[in-house]
Amino acid sequence: MSKFVVYETEQGDKFRCTDVQAATLDKLKDIQRGGIGTVYGYVMESNRVKPEKADMQFLTAFSVHELYRRKAAALESLTYDEVAEYAEQHDKVAALSESERVALFEERKQQELDSINKSLSGDRSDNQRKAHDRNYCYIGKGIKVNFVTHEEKYTDEDGKTKKRKVPEEVAGLPVCRSIMLDILELKRDVIEEGEYKKVNSGASVLIKNAMLKGLNLRSIGIKTLSLKEDNFDSLVVSRKKILAEDVEGFPSELFTRD
Numbered sequence: 382m383s384k385f386v387v388y389e390t391e392q393g394d395k396f397r398c399t400d401v402q403a404a405t406l407d408k409l410k411d412i413q414r415g416g417i418g419t420v421y422g423y424v425m426e427s428n429r430v431k432p433e434k435a436d437m438q439f440l441t442a443f444s445v446h447e448l449y450r451r452k453a454a455a456l457e458s459l460t461y462d463e464v465a466e467y468a469e470q471h472d473k474v475a476a477l478s479e480s481e482r483v484a485l486f487e488e489r490k491q492q493e494l495d496s497i498n499k500s501l502s503g504d505r506s507d508n509q510r511k512a513h514d515r516n517y518c519y520i521g522k523g524i525k526v527n528f529v530t531h532e533e534k535y536t537d538e539d540g541k542t543k544k545r546k547v548p549e550e551v552a553g554l555p556v557c558r559s560i561m562l563d564i565l566e567l568k569r570d571v572i573e574e575g576e577y578k579k580v581n582s583g584a585s586v587l588i589k590n591a592m593l594k595g596l597n598l599r600s601i602g603i604k605t606l607s608l609k610e611d612n613f614d615s616l617v618v619s620r621k622k623i624l625a626e627d628v629e630g631f632p633s634e635l636f637t638r639d
Contacts, residue, residue: 396557455596455601471587
């Protein structure tokens with residue numbers, strides 16, 4: 382039977398997790414930089430109506446800061462012609478004139494560059510970055526935990542009532558929901574084909590997605606594995622083997638609110 386323990390990072394951050402999660406974090410936090418690993422039977426459900434199951438080979442424990450620099454350089458040199466094949470398969474994009482497609486591409490490209498440069502500068506002032514810093518905790522290079530969260534209402538600077546996710550606490554400390562590993566995917570062998578949700582995105586979003594696909598083909602698109610006891614079979618990295626039972630957390634029902 383797993384039990385709650387308090388985990389403290391080298392930076393002094395504390396949270397609660399199960400004893401098996403703590404042991405796994407200790408295994409993973411010192412994995413070899415730039416090491417190649419493989420996750421077996423990983424189930425991807427995000428934005429899908431039917432999950433995809435696959436074995437994935439990846440690179441991990443890389444410098445995110447250096448990757449952002451490479452991504453910015455790749456974006457600077459990326460042209461619309463390089464992503465046109467992916468963008469124009471969508472009717473909404475194909476219906477635009479060439480000048481409109483290029484203009485949207487340049488607009489989304491600049492937005493992405495602005496976001497990368499903001500990250501490189503260390504500016505964490507926007508709501509998205511604040512939410513990430515509030516609900517995640519880094520353990521080592523490329524290793525972090527996602528906390529159990531709930532929604533709360535708050536009043537913004539304009540006096541408007543809004544909602545945001547905040548960590549659920551047990552005896553004053555947040556609780557680990559899952560262990561997460563930042564990766565650069567090298568190879569994927571699909572075991573069970575998935576199916577994406579059909580989203581009625583506008584031309585601007587479709588062009589952005591095509592742009593990001595073009596960047597991923599250059600192996601600079603970060604993905605994150607979320608390791609939970611029910612979404613993978615095993616993971617091997619830096620000669621360390623992690624099984625599904627090694628990341629068992631406490632049931633989410635313990636934290637369900639009315």
